[in-house]
Amino acid sequence: MSTPTNLTRAISVIAHIDHGKTTLSDRLLEYTGTVAPRDMVEQVLDQLELERERGITIKAQAVRMLYKADDGQTYQINLIDTPGHVDFSYEVSRALAACDGAILVVDASQGIEAQTLANVHQALEHHLKIVPVVNKIDLPQANPELVREEIEKVIGLPADSVIFASARQGIGTKEILEAVVREVPPPTGDPTAPLRALIFDAKFDPYRGVVTYVRVLDGTLRKGLRAQMMQTGKAFEVDEVGIFRPERTPVEDLSAGEVGYLIANIRNVRDSRVGDTVTDAARPASAPLPGYRHVTPMVFAGLFPTDSDQYQQLKEALEKLQLNDAALVYEPETSAALGFGFRCGFLGLLHMEIVQERLEREFNLTLLGTAPTVEYRVKLRDGTETPVDNPDHLPNPADIESISEPMVLATIVVPSIYVGNMMQLSQERRGQYLNTVYEPGDRVVLTYRMPLAEIIHDYYDQLKSRSKGYASLDYELVGFEEANLVKLDVLVAGSPIDALSMIVERSKAQQQGRRLAEKLKTLIPRQLFEVPIQAAIGGKIVARETVPAMRKDVTAKCYGGDVTRKRKLLEKQKEGKKRLKRVGNVEIPQEAFMAVLSLD
Amino acid sequence: MERIHSLYLHVPFCTWVCKYCDFNAYAVLEGLIPAYVEALAREIEKAADDFPLGPLDTVFIGGGTPSLLTTAQLRRLMDRVRLIGLTPSAEITLEANPSNVTSEQVAGWLEAGVNRISIGVQSLQPDALRFLERLHSGTDAIAAIRTARAGGFSNINADLLYGLPGVDLARWLESLEAVLAEGVHHLSAYELTVESGTRLGQEVRTGLLHMPGDDEQLAEYWAAAERLQISGYEHYEISNWATPGFACRHNLAAWHYQPYLGCGAGAHSMFRIPNGSTERRWNIRGPHAYIRRIGESGQAVDGSEHLSPARARGEAAMIGVRLLEGTEAASDFPTKSRQLVAAGLLIEADGRVRLTQRGIELANQVGAMFLA
Numbered sequence: 023m024s025t026p027t028n029l030t031r032a033i034s035v036i037a038h039i040d041h042g043k044t045t046l047s048d049r050l051l052e053y054t055g056t057v058a059p060r061d062m063v064e065q066v067l068d069q070l071e072l073e074r075e076r077g078i079t080i081k082a083q084a085v086r087m088l089y090k091a092d093d094g095q096t097y098q099i100n101l102i103d104t105p106g107h108v109d110f111s112y113e114v115s116r117a118l119a120a121c122d123g124a125i126l127v128v129d130a131s132q133g134i135e136a137q138t139l140a141n142v143h144q145a146l147e148h149h150l151k152i153v154p155v156v157n158k159i160d161l162p163q164a165n166p167e168l169v170r171e172e173i174e175k176v177i178g179l180p181a182d183s184v185i186f187a188s189a190r191q192g193i194g195t196k197e198i199l200e201a202v203v204r205e206v207p208p209p210t211g212d213p214t215a216p217l218r219a220l221i222f223d224a225k226f227d228p229y230r231g232v233v234t235y236v237r238v239l240d241g242t243l244r245k246g247l248r249a250q251m252m253q254t255g256k257a258f259e260v261d262e263v264g265i266f267r268p269e270r271t272p273v274e275d276l277s278a279g280e281v282g283y284l285i286a287n288i289r290n291v292r293d294s295r296v297g298d299t300v301t302d303a304a305r306p307a308s309a310p311l312p313g314y315r316h317v318t319p320m321v322f323a324g325l326f327p328t329d330s331d332q333y334q335q336l337k338e339a340l341e342k343l344q345l346n347d348a349a350l351v352y353e354p355e356t357s358a359a360l361g362f363g364f365r366c367g368f369l370g371l372l373h374m375e376i377v378q379e380r381l382e383r384e385f386n387l388t389l390l391g392t393a394p395t396v397e398y399r400v401k402l403r404d405g406t407e408t409p410v411d412n413p414d415h416l417p418n419p420a421d422i423e424s425i426s427e428p429m430v431l432a433t434i435v436v437p438s439i440y441v442g443n444m445m446q447l448s449q450e451r452r453g454q455y456l457n458t459v460y461e462p463g464d465r466v467v468l469t470y471r472m473p474l475a476e477i478i479h480d481y482y483d484q485l486k487s488r489s490k491g492y493a494s495l496d497y498e499l500v501g502f503e504e505a506n507l508v509k510l511d512v513l514v515a516g517s518p519i520d521a522l523s524m525i526v527e528r529s530k531a532q533q534q535g536r537r538l539a540e541k542l543k544t545l546i547p548r549q550l551f552e553v554p555i556q557a558a559i560g561g562k563i564v565a566r567e568t569v570p571a572m573r574k575d576v577t578a579k580c581y582g583g584d585v586t587r588k589r590k591l592l593e594k595q596k597e598g599k600k601r602l603k604r605v606g607n608v609e610i611p612q613e614a615f616m617a618v619l620s621l622d
Numbered sequence: 623m624e625r626i627h628s629l630y631l632h633v634p635f636c637t638w639v640c641k642y643c644d645f646n647a648y649a650v651l652e653g654l655i656p657a658y659v660e661a662l663a664r665e666i667e668k669a670a671d672d673f674p675l676g677p678l679d680t681v682f683i684g685g686g687t688p689s690l691l692t693t694a695q696l697r698r699l700m701d702r703v704r705l706i707g708l709t710p711s712a713e714i715t716l717e718a719n720p721s722n723v724t725s726e727q728v729a730g731w732l733e734a735g736v737n738r739i740s741i742g743v744q745s746l747q748p749d750a751l752r753f754l755e756r757l758h759s760g761t762d763a764i765a766a767i768r769t770a771r772a773g774g775f776s777n778i779n780a781d782l783l784y785g786l787p788g789v790d791l792a793r794w795l796e797s798l799e800a801v802l803a804e805g806v807h808h809l810s811a812y813e814l815t816v817e818s819g820t821r822l823g824q825e826v827r828t829g830l831l832h833m834p835g836d837d838e839q840l841a842e843y844w845a846a847a848e849r850l851q852i853s854g855y856e857h858y859e860i861s862n863w864a865t866p867g868f869a870c871r872h873n874l875a876a877w878h879y880q881p882y883l884g885c886g887a888g889a890h891s892m893f894r895i896p897n898g899s900t901e902r903r904w905n906i907r908g909p910h911a912y913i914r915r916i917g918e919s920g921q922a923v924d925g926s927e928h929l930s931p932a933r934a935r936g937e938a939a940m941i942g943v944r945l946l947e948g949t950e951a952a953s954d955f956p957t958k959s960r961q962l963v964a965a966g967l968l969i970e971a972d973g974r975v976r977l978t979q980r981g982i983e984l985a986n987q988v989g990a991m992f993l994a
Contacts, residue, residue: 550965550987574836576985578812578861580944582630582876583890586902586927589937592990 025098028208030279032100032237034118034150036141037127038134038494042157046127046189046198047103053195054087054099056267084223084235084281085268091203099202100237100281102222109370111140111498112317113223116297118144119313120222120237120281123151123206125198126177130156130164130186134172134465136435136494142177153201154179160188176461209239209279216307217241219276219284219300221251224291226346230262232288233270236300237281239311244275248303249286252310256293257303258286291348317349319367320428320499321478322411323374324355324392324521325381326363328603332387333362339385340364343377350377355412359519359605360390365412368394371478390603392521393618396475399426399502414520416509419560425525426502428474431456433496438466440489447484451476452505452527471500475525480619510535512542513556515608524618536565538618543567545614553608624894627679628875629706631662631699632886633688634909637721640755641825644817646888646907647686654909658887659695661916663702665885668920670706673883673893677707680872681714683736689722693730700734713738713777713871720758723766728773738870739770740779740810746797750786760797767804777868779808784846785839786814787831794842795849802853807868811846812861813839840983860944860982877945879938887912887922898931932994939992943968944985948976958991 037043051057083103090096104117118124124145128138145152154173156166166186174181185201187194211218223235236243243249243263250257264272265282276282288294296317299310327336344350350373355365368374371394378391397411401423410416416425432453436444438460445455445468453472460466477497485493508531512522522542526534535557542555546569553569580588602609635655636647669675681703688696696716708714715738716731723741731739745751746760758766763780770778780801784794801809816826816833825831847857855863859877862870876882876892884891888907894900903926906912915922929937935954942949952959952968952975959975962968967981967988981988 550967550984572984572987574840574983575987576813576860576983578815580860580877580941581873582882582884582892583888583904585876585892585937585941586890586904588989589940589993592940592986593993595986596990596993 025096027211027213027277027279029095030098030100030208031123031202031206032102032121032209032279032281033123033125033153033202033206034102034104034121034145035125035127036104036114036118036138036145037157038129038132038137038141041127041129041132041135041138042189043127044103046125046155046157046187047101049189049192049195050087050099050101050199051085051268053192053199054089056085056087083266083268084283085266086281089199089203092200093203095203097203098280099199102237102281109320109368109373111144111496112315112369113296114141115144115148115313116220116222118148118150119297119311120220121148121150122209123153123202125153125155125202126173126179127155127157127189128169128173130159130166130169131161133165133169134176134435134461136433136467136496139176139435139467140433140496151206152177152179153198153205154184155187155194155198156184157187157189159186159193160191172461172465176465211239211241211278213240213242213278215240215278216305217243217247217300217302218307218311219243220311221294221296221298221300223296224294224348226291227285230285232285232291232294232345234284234286234288234294234300235281236276236284238276238278240278240307241302242275242277243282243284243300249284249300250303250306251293251295252299252301252307253295253314254293254298258288258293260284260286290345292344295348317369319349319351319397320370320474321374321394321396322365322367323394324357324360324363324365324412325352325378326357326360326390326392326521326603328388328390330361335385336364336381336387336389339381339387340366342385343380347377349373357392357414357521359517359521360392360603363390367397367411371482390612390615392615393524394478395525396428396473396478398428398507398525400424401426410525413509413523413525416523416525419508424504425507426504427507429471429500429503430474430477430497431500432470432472432477434468434470434485434493436466436468436489436493438464440493441466441468443488444468444485444493447481447488448472451479451481473503473505474499478619508559510538511558512538513554513558514542514546514610515553515606517606518558519605519610521615522618531559532564535559539565539567541617542614543569545617546608546610547602548572549608551607623674624881624896625674625676626881626883626893627677627709628872628880628882629666629675629678629681629703630872630882630884630886630889631666631681631683631688631703632685632884632889633658633662633683633691634686634887634907635690636685636687637690637719638755638757641821642754642814642817644820645686648909651909652690654913655691655695657913658909659691659698661913662886663698664920665916665922666699666702666706669883669885672921675706675883677709677712678703679709679712680875681708681712682872683714683716685717687719687722688716689718689727693727693734696731696736697734700736704735708735715740715779715870715872717742718766718770720763720766723769725769725773728770728775732774737775738777738779739775740781740808741766741770743767743780743797743801744783745786745789746800747786747789747793750783750789750793750797753786753788754783760800764800764804767801767806771805777808778806779810779870780804780806781810781812783812783814784842785834787833791838791842791845795845798846798849802850808862808864808870809850809855810862811843811850813843844979857946859946860977860985874945877941879941879951898934900929900934900937902927902929936992936994940989943975943977943988943992946976946982948974950974952992955992962988962991 035043087099102117104114156169159166170184185197218240219236219238225233262285297314301307349369351367352364448470453470456469506528508528539557552571555567557565639649716736717740743763850863881894887909890904905922906924912922938951942951968975
């Protein structure tokens with residue numbers, strides 16, 4: 023069933039997290055009959071169990087809908103649902119590059135937030151036609167009029183183009199679809215030109231290999247063709263092309279403007295990189311589509327099995343997970359304290375959490391994650407430069423010429439009464455103030471240049487708690503900057519614990535050391551003996567705390583009738599200890615390794 | 623199955639269930655006692671057929687409050703027990719509440735064959751007894767000891783509780799002193815344990831009541847231990863002291879990992895299988911259900927568990943290490959024993975390990991080490 027190009031649309035839904043993007047997508051699927059209401063699992067597009075549980079989208083999704091519009095024509099609307107978190111902003115940008123228009127969802131009570139703006143800017147960069155929607159108008163605290171005004175003033179979209187909707191109640195769905203077919207332009211690609219298809223996602227299917235999500239921009243993609251990836255240079259014979267309705271449905275071909283998938287016996291998502299261009303090896307396009315970026319991890323952390331027997335299982339699990347997650351990188355790491363594990367690189371903290379959770383849940387592992395850190399660039403006196411993504415690997419201070427750290431441009435959107443709090447927090451976190459913009463609806467946009475390391479250290483939680491949850495944050499990497507940094511070491515029971523080392527700014531090091539020692543004291547459970555905790559900078563102890571020894575643990579009665587119960591009690595006590603990592607003589611819980619993240 | 627020489631009989635009735643008690647005990651069910659005694663007698667009779675039982679070296683009638691039984695009821699049970707066979711020096715213990723210890727009762731118990739009495743004194747401090755919801759006074763408790771002794775008992779135990787809120791070290795030692803002055807042969811001193819399912823547990827959980835801290839409780843424990851030693855009592859288990867020859871043989875058997883049969887509502891049994899494994903089973907807890915089940919089939923087993931030889935060895939060590947003379951059962955765990963010795967919790971000598979002072983304070987940590 024082929025649709026004339028002028029009746030084809032490709033759109034995306036963009037929104038700040040929790041503004042109802044996925045629910046709105048569900049209503050569109052229902053309304054167009056793509057999914058029968060009785061088959062509707064809440065949030066059809068969020069397929070990962072974890073996504074459903076957390077109510078967030080991690081992977082992009084695509085689905086083709088057919089919509090009979092008021093003008094009597096049947097349109098093919100390709101809907102691409104994008105990930106909704108700053109960790110995945112590159113994936114969002116590629117998904118947007120595959121679209122011609124975007125439905126912008128803004129919560130009727132929250133209004134415009136940091137990622138709303140970031141997404142709008144991205145959409146405009148891709149020259150997408152924006153259909154603005156104010157969602158959740160049924161909520162008692164909704165103020166759709168005010169949000170409509172905000173959209174006009176802040177984003178510059180005419181107020182009369184704004185559609186009021188409640189995705190939960192299905193209000194406004196038809197109006198949105200009509201606006202899409204009316205406002206969003208049809209694709210402009212050339213069906214006779216050499217093939218160029220943009221990869222905007224890829225997924226690993228254990229039976230079929232990699233399923234590559236593409237939008238064909240020029241030419242035609244068909245089965246049997248030899249697909250060449252223009253960035254990696256690799257070529258694969260196409261076994262199947264198809265569309266999502268929303269389940270995979272094979273079709274003869276995908277022509278210019280259409281969205282779908284290809285399967286070509288690709289065994290690893292690394293060979294099907296988001297942003298890469300697929301062309302026909304027999305008749306290659308002269309140039310790839312613009313905008314490809316090799317995704318590099320932003321934060322790094324060690325993952326160790328609490329039971330060292332699980333090392334091999336962890337290795338296999340990471341291999342499997344990586345098949346589906348091109349952004350995940352890892353390499354073996356050995357810690358004197360934690361044994362054998364892996365140093366992993368992630369896009370951000372959420373990505374890290376998701377990976378650890380999936381490893382534990384889907385592969386039945388018990389893991390200990392060390393505190394995330396950024397990648398520093400260390401210039402040595404001998405003129406060489408070395409990247410350091412593990413604080414413990416920081417070279418000897420005597421050999422260091424300088425240390426540079428990654429910097430981000432952070433955008434904070436917040437109601438004006440919290441501006442003071444935000445500024446104070448950002449200054450505490452070594453932020454360099456850049457700009458303030460006052461916007462209607464009592465909203466202020468603050469921009470700061472600050473170290474990424476500060477952001478991953480609890481900045482977001484602090485931002486939320488110091489603004490009663492109103493502040494929102496977006497950031498992008500803008501380069502490296504030299505800083506006066508030192509390594510803070512931690513000794514537990516006299517032994518240095520490499521996994522607890524952190525790199526901190528020199529002027530704050532002593533204070534951080536004190537706070538870390540105090541915090542660890544509360545997190546390390548009492549042991550049979552007294553456990554001293556020390557923080558040291560360059561061999562000099564700057565703080566000391568002591569976990570007192572366990573005082574008493576004895577049951578008064580143990581007679582014939584009590585034995586089973588008592589044994590079970592002790593067995594349970596023992597089971598609980600399995601979550602602790604034994605370092606030398608001391609049992610240390612996971613939380614202790616994360617303590618460095620929240621020292622305020 | 624190894625031959626069983628110890629028998630426990632459970633009498634789950636009480637006039638009042640004290641607020642700290644989490645035993646299988648029921649108030650306001652005294653009307654059931656006659657039917658219960660018949661059921662218990664029947665269970666003993668059937669067990670004698672089903673298990674390699676006797677001759678019995680120890681019999682322990684516990685509760686609840688077994689002293690609520692009439693002399694005739696007790697005799698009915700003991701007649702049944704005697705059919706199994708008793709060793710000439712068998713130890714036959716009855717737990718008694720001070721309120722029930724009259725000279726008539728004492729005479730009846732002795733006549734039924736009981737030769738050891740365990741009296742639940744708990745405390746002599748009036749406010750503590752009120753707090754614990756005991757229905758007797760301190761004077762009643764002292765009188766009970768005297769009545770038992772005058773009536774002819776020559777093996778008397780007193781149970782005391784320490785670590786009571788509002789009772790300081792001096793007053794605790796006062797109670798202990800007064801009980802020792804009565805010349806009891808055996809003394810059990812238990813730390814008041816807050817069990818979650820009890821009213822005491824609820825008061826602590828909701829913050830209505832604060833229990834003394836670890837340091838206070840341990841101070842009371844060690845002060846008592848010192849006092850008892852001065853009077854010639856041997857500290858033979860974490861909470862138990864006895865004058866020479868008066869250690870409770872029934873409990874020693876369990877601590878030495880000997881099998882026992884338990885009859886009555888909620889009673890536990892432990893059997894040893896020749897391959898080294900252990901079988902534990904327990905009866906249904908409710909007296910009504912117990913009586914019905916016995917009526918139907920002569921037994922009232924509600925659950926059981928089987929421990930492999932390896933787990934059984936761990937359990938034997940966990941229990942055995944509570945004896946202050948130490949245990950040989952830990953010899954199966956040389957590495958763990960060595961770690962515990964290094965940590966200062968155990969002393970190793972003559973092929974056995976025993977708890978140090980610190981080991982007693984952390985006995986659960988030691989016990990847990992021996993479990994798989």
